[in-house]
Amino acid sequence: MFNRYRLISGLALGLFFSAAFLSADEYPGKYKLNSASNPLYEEECSACHLAYPPALLPQRSWQVIMDNLDKHFSENAEVDDKTAAELGRYLQQYAAEKSRDYLAQKFLRSIANNDTPLRISKVPYFLKEHHEMPQRMYKNNPKVKSLSQCETCHQQATQGNYHEEQINIPGFGAWED
Ligand code: HEC
Ligand code: HEC
Numbered sequence: 001m002f003n004r005y006r007l008i009s010g011l012a013l014g015l016f017f018s019a020a021f022l023s024a025d026e027y028p029g030k031y032k033l034n035s036a037s038n039p040l041y042e043e044e045c046s047a048c049h050l051a052y053p054p055a056l057l058p059q060r061s062w063q064v065i066m067d068n069l070d071k072h073f074s075e076n077a078e079v080d081d082k083t084a085a086e087l088g089r090y091l092q093q094y095a096a097e098k099s100r101d102y103l104a105q106k107f108l109r110s111i112a113n114n115d116t117p118l119r120i121s122k123v124p125y126f127l128k129e130h131h132e133m134p135q136r137m138y139k140n141n142p143k144v145k146s147l148s149q150c151e152t153c154h155q156q157a158t159q160g161n162y163h164e165e166q167i168n169i170p171g172f173g174a175w176e177d
Contacts, residue, residue: 030102030103031103031162031163031164032159032163033053033055033099033101033103033160033161035054035055035094035099035101035160036094040083040086041087041090041091044083044087045077045087048075049150050149050150050157052150053094054090054091054099055094055095055096055098055099055103056103056107056123056126057096057107057117057120057123058096058097058108058111059091059092059097059098061095062091062092062095063092065091066084066087066091069084106125109125110124110128111123120148120150121147121148130147133169133175137171137172138153138169141170141171141172152169153167153169154166155167155168164177
């Protein structure tokens, strides 16, 4: 009896401690976005920059972006109506509100209800996460140019992985917190 009791409480303790060690911060999937990829989106929206994860902006932001592709930042990124409709559906389906991923929720919750950011790189949570990085690492860095070029530093950005261990800033190397 005594041994069985020890075994069970030992197991319970073990479970308790492994749960504690895997607490939010270390959970392996925490910095990965799991939105399904879409071949049309990859093709149409990755010519000038990364095909950004839909889960990093709210639905209303994607709506405005898709309604104004002819005046897209400094470019004309217009597509035909049929393509626009399909891209729009995909973006609405996987936008931040529809995602259960940790990062998506962090981004979404940081945005005020009356704000419609048109840049991921202007979302408050994004600014908070990047403000420790000195400007010389991106603004005046010819290999990066702008914070919009996520994949120049986040080596697995195309797989939706933004874990700190996967950061390598061109000309500066790995990120040491
Ligand atoms: C012809 C080039 C081009 C194409 C094609 C294009 N974009 Fe862009 N996009 C840009 C430029 C230029 C910027 C601004 C980048 C910068 O400031 O460095 C931008 C920025 C963005 C941003 C904001 C990035 C940030 O800073 O957070 C989003 C979101 C975006 N594009 C979505 C899309 C979507 C969705 C599509 C496909 C429908 C698309 N883009 C296709 C040129 C393009
Ligand atoms: C010039 C390099 C650079 C670029 C470009 C860049 N990042 Fe980052 N990013 C960093 C660094 C460095 C950190 C870690 C900052 C820290 O820990 O203080 C970071 C942190 C993050 C985090 C938080 C991850 C964590 O472990 O907490 C996310 C999410 C993220 N970046 C997303 C993006 C997205 C999306 C883009 C493009 C729109 C982008 N980043 C562009 C360098 C960059």
